[in-house]
Amino acid sequence: MPSLRMTAPGQPPTVFNLHKKITSLGSGPDNDIVLPDPLVTDGYAVHFDGQMYTVFAPKKTEFVVNGKKRSKHKLTHDERLMIGSVELRFAMVDEHAPVEEEAANTIADMDAYQKLYEFSEKLIHQRDLGELLDALMDAVIQITNADKGFLILLEGETLDVKVARNLKAENIADAVTQLSDSIIAKVVRTRKPVIVSDALRDDEFSSSKSVMHLKVSSVICVPLLDRGRLLGIIYVGNDSIRDLFQTDTLRVLSVFASQASLIVANALLMNELRHDNRRLNERLEQYRFGEIVGTSPPMQAVFRKVEKIAATDISVLITGETGTGKELIAREVHNRSPRVGKPFVTINCGAIPENLLESELFGHVKGAFTGAVANKQGKFQAADGGTLFLDEIGEMPIELQVKLLRAIQEKVVYRVGDTRPETCDIRILAATNRELEKEIAAGRFREDLYYRLNVVNVELPPLRVRGDDVLVIARYLLSRYSREYDVKVKGLSPNAAVGIRKHNWPGNIRELENRIKKAIVLCESSVIGPDDLGLTSDVLPHILTLAEAKDKFQREYINEVLALNNGNRTKTARDLGVDPRTVFRHLEKEGDDTPGSADVT
Secondary structure (H helix, E strand, O other): EEEEEEOOOOOEEEEEEOOEEEEEOOOOOOEEOOOOOOOOOOOOEEEEEOOEEEEOOOOOOOOOEOEEEEEEEOOOOEEEEEEEEEEEEEEEOOOOOOOHOOOOOOOHHHHHHHHHHHHHHHHHOOHHHHHHHHHHHHHHHHHHOOOOOOOOEEEEOEEEEEEEEOOOOOEEHHHHHHHOOOHHHHHHOOOOOEEEEHHHHOOOOOOOHHHHHOOOOOOEEEEEEOOOOEEEEEEEEEEEEOOOOOOHHHHHHHHHHHHHHHHHHHHHHHHHHHHHHHHHHHHHHEEOOOOOEOOOOOHHHHHHHHHHHOOOOOOOOEEOOOOOOOOHHHHHHHHHHHHHOOOEEEEEEEEOOOHHHHHHHHEOOOOOOOOOOOEEEEEEHHHOOEEEEOOOOHHOHHHHHHHHHHHHHOOEEEEEEEOOOOEEOOOEEEEOOOOOOHHHHOOOHHHHHHHOOOOOOEEOOOHHHOOHHHHHHHHHHHHHHHHHHHOOEEOHHHHHHHHHHOOOOOOOHHHOOOOOOOOHHHHHOOOOOOOOOOOOOOOOOOOOOOOOOOOHHHHHHHHHHHHHHOOOHHHHHHOOOHHHHHHHHHHHHHOOOOOOOOOOO
């Protein structure tokens, strides 16, 4: 801050900051600066017009500047004037005790790095981005002795002033009008810092309209870079003093700029994550089907089918690989049916020992077998009026399938050890990851029960064919379990998203859910990476070149057609529309191990 350092005979030096437009001087006690010389009259004043500081003497009096008498004089940095026996030294920046130049530089550096340390402490503990950026600019203004500072961010092709502060740590309202477009443009173009000692006399900038209009003096402008990408600019200036900024100032400011780059980069990342979350929530609302999330055409087809069958009472067989969400679909069928207010009862036919499964399904009476110490109702009775979901129906023993078929057909069950029938009004939904047609052919599943259960089949697609659903589900699970475990994980890194998209997901949604849970608990940053998910290169599928993929498809397709033609090469070549020698060459590469090598025309 501009100041006057007063030295008078027999008194220690005193520094007075010039923070008013008019500062009065004289020997009287009512003056802003009391001069300890009784022969000095009142009426001296220092006037600040927004650009320069000017000293005025009262009428018919004078003061001495540089050995010459003056009644009015415009002050410059480090000038001395005598009023009576009092010496006043004018300084445009904060005063330090008189020391050697090298020591002064050391003190300045220590002061700057102390400010940097203080700001780093705030960076660790402060969570509010706006307060952090304000603190950053306040520290920058203090270490550079500027009278204003601006943080400007690049948003697309537009520069936007995010922070504008003055020497009093106040926000500047008309920030844009106080910036030099030409200086900013050079930093944006070169991505290198610019120091301007006296813009009005600078060969490069003196003709700039913004410089002339603003009457710019000292300016220093440094870029904010994140791995070579321009994020924005720190711009500081002082319109009252020339040659204010030196190389040392730039060195310290560059360190602050790196801190600011870190804050801004993180802020942009967090903003992007918030934007992604907002888009995700919008997409979830648009594509959520109860508790099920799916945007892909295969899942939309499943949702349409569920809406059609839910209102009826027909039996439904839900098929699909393990972990595809068969129970969720069953619950959604129930929730959209007229039975929604009634029980939804689930039994896993593969998780209960064979000798207990009948009792679990139909109940038992006291004494029916060892350990039956009381009457117990089964799942059929518990689901009366509602829906019974038979999960893993393909695991049910063949002997029990007969009793299940009769219960479904007659809507009557018999408890184990009892001869009295009990009627049950229930809807049957079943699910399996087995191919029941093959189980029927192998004699492990009854065909009549299959057709009783499979009135309508709902086949759930595996996660690997659902396109971007995998990312939508991953972000949904991330948001859900972050809240549940109270962990501050904000999103997925770009590499993690790529890894999720490329992984084959043999365990489908169940595997994805487990990996997300583990990553949330063990992740050491706010963003989950591929390593946190265990999606390293050794578990990701190998990507073939287009030529390799074409060759692989051709080999597999020729083998498929050969199998359909029982190994008849001539007929295969005719079906494929190729010369028979193409098929022969293919077989040579394959080792001629295709079943049925004889040609029958």
